[in-house]
Amino acid sequence: MSVSNVSGCGKLYVVATPIGNLADMTFRAVEVLKKVDLVAAEDTRHVKMLLQHYGITNKLVSLHQHNEDKAALVLLEKLREGQSIALVSDAGTPLLSDPGMPLVKMVKEAGLDVVPIPGACALITALSAAGLPVTQFSFEGFLPRTSSARKAFFSERLQAKKTWIFYESCHRILATLQDMAEILPLDRQIVIARELTKLHETIVKTSLGDALLLVTQNDNMRKGEFVVIVDGAIEDK
Numbered sequence: 001m002s003v004s005n006v007s008g009c010g011k012l013y014v015v016a017t018p019i020g021n022l023a024d025m026t027f028r029a030v031e032v033l034k035k036v037d038l039v040a041a042e043d044t045r046h047v048k049m050l051l052q053h054y055g056i057t058n059k060l061v062s063l064h065q066h067n068e069d070k071a072a073l074v075l076l077e078k079l080r081e082g083q084s085i086a087l088v089s090d091a092g093t094p095l096l097s098d099p100g101m102p103l104v105k106m107v108k109e110a111g112l113d114v115v116p117i118p119g120a121c122a123l124i125t126a127l128s129a130a131g132l133p134v135t136q137f138s139f140e141g142f143l144p145r146t147s148s149a150r151k152a153f154f155s156e157r158l159q160a161k162k163t164w165i166f167y168e169s170c171h172r173i174l175a176t177l178q179d180m181a182e183i184l185p186l187d188r189q190i191v192i193a194r195e196l197t198k199l200h201e202t203i204v205k206t207s208l209g210d211a212l213l214l215v216t217q218n219d220n221m222r223k224g225e226f227v228v229i230v231d232g233a234i235e236d237k
């Protein structure tokens with residue numbers, strides 16, 4: 001594995017890590033995390049546990065939402081000096097609702113190599129087992145935090161024909177489904193994918209009305225991390 005390019009600059013590796021099950025690390029991800037000079041991580045304590053699990057003792061620097069512009073400049077300088085860097089987030093693929101975009105943009109604009117090391121990603125994992133159309137879909141990230149903004153968002157998506165998908169937290173899953181049920185038809189098919197790859201993994205495909213009932217009545221369905229997938233609107237005949 002070459003960690004520097006012809007100009008002597010280092011490469012930036014964007015490395016996906018597991019979203020729950022540590023065994024979902026790829027061989028290539030382990031190899032890269034061992035060989036680079038530096039690992040830039042969203043939460044260095046969190047990533048330390050992952051590295052320890054794979055016997056990786058590499059140098060960690062922090063790159064998170066609040067320091068990323070400044071940290072990216074420092075990391076770009078290190079790449080220019082010939083150091084190779086791996087970028088990881090707490091879980092899944094960096095940049096997908098996670099830090100990393102300013103660094104990747106900066107490195108590419110500087111003409112240096114950015115190498116993706118693919119692996120787990122919650123939205124793709126959920127889509128692969130959802131049983132809803134996936135030929136085309138739109139990923140919406142996290143929804144707005146206020147109820148009125150969420151309802152406005154759902155109104156805009158009401159007639160969308162493609163499957164759409166978003167990330168949600170345990171704190172808002174119930175309120176989000178309640179808002180959705182005020183705007184979308186209750187018979188719209190949705191998938192709630194919870195705690196993917198973990199002990200309590202649950203993937204439920206049902207109508208919006210039944211999903212709301214389930215999440216309201218079952219405490220466990222309000223725990224953990226969530227991906228929600230919504231079927232597109234049926235085309236008018």
Ligand code: SAM
Pocket residue numbers: 019020089091092093094095096097098120121122123166167168169193194195196197198225226227
């Ligand atoms: N970059 C990550 C990825 O590739 O999936 C996503 C990071 S984002 C900050 C975290 C959100 O992803 C969670 O709030 C949840 O919506 C979703 N997520 C992450 N892991 C998950 C899991 N194991 N099961 C369900 N959803 C998960």
